[in-house]
């Protein structure tokens with residue numbers, strides 16, 4: 001998981017450490033030998049002053065590395081992040097934080113100090129994900145209606161099954177609304193999960209109006225005092241105007257408490273662009289990013305919440321019901337640096 005991004009950060013830490021070491025060893029030592037030898041012979045008294053002067057030079061040299069070298073290393077970092085599919089505004093933000101902190105990095109353990117700076121930069125990037133989903137559910141009036149949107153194959157149906165499984169374990173009752181009446185087999189797929197988990201499913205025939213299914217699922221939940229309604233919807237490309245309009249209609253009828261965009265981490269920047277488009281059209285409140293288990297790059301997980309300004313709530317780490325974990329900045333930082 002995130003191997004690629006992890007490596008890029010590690011490279012940067014090591015490169016800075018290397019440069020700092022060089023700066024400590026090279027410049028001042030030479031000066032010291034040359035100058036001290038000469039001066040000691042002349043005047044013992046002046047030596048002390050010279051030592052002081054050299055000490056200051058030594059400090060300056062190690063703190064600055066060299067403007068040129070630093071630029072070079074920052075460039076490498078920037079390229080590495082872009083290769084890892086980190087979104088451009090995120091790259092810029094990380095760069096700015098690191099640049100502003102680097103002059104204050106101690107010469108001792110420079111690599112470790114750079115790591116701390118990177119962690120700080122990433123913590124700042126991920127801070128838009130500090131939303132507590134469990135608290136939100138607890139505090140909301142029941143039934144809480146959650147609507148899931150996103151393009152085909154990103155794992156919407158699977159995410160709903162995982163979440164219903166999780167909520168059920170917490171003692172909440174769920175109703176699944178089979179609003180994907182579009183894709184063949186979609187209703188059966190949700191039904192299979194509902195049976196396995198032991199959740200109620202509300203379904204109509206394939207090809208019928210998904211908004212009507214949403215309406216019925218919510219009415220059922222109200223009548224039976226269920227806690228949460230999870231509405232599955234058909235996958236749609238963000239460019240398909242008709243289907244995007246249909247999604248607006250489901251929203252209007254269901255009036256969901258939360259619209260959750262579901263993305264596929266493997267699609268990198270595309271997942272971020274999709275989230276942006278869905279947010280524009282229907283307005284999203286939170287994000288689930290799936291297939292993180294297979295994602296070596298890590299750019300989407302790092303970028304999506306910051307770019308859209310909506311929290312990344314959960315990540316999918318496999319196909320099983322247990323493979324959904326609450327996303328926290330600490331979790332991501334741990335994966336990137338340990």
Ligand SMILES: Nc1nc2c(ncn2[C@@H]2O[C@H](COP(=O)(O)OP(=O)(O)O)[C@@H](O)[C@H]2O)c(=O)[nH]1
Nearest residue numbers: 152153154155156157158290291316317318319
């Ligand atoms: N490895 C992995 N596969 C996943 C994950 N989430 C979903 N999938 C798989 O992705 C495929 C599409 O999922 P599905 O829920 O049908 O997507 P939908 O079209 O958005 O409803 C299925 O084969 C899922 O098992 C995940 O977190 N990790």
Ligand SMILES: [Mg+2]
Nearest residue numbers: 156157180186
């Ligand atoms: Mg589906």
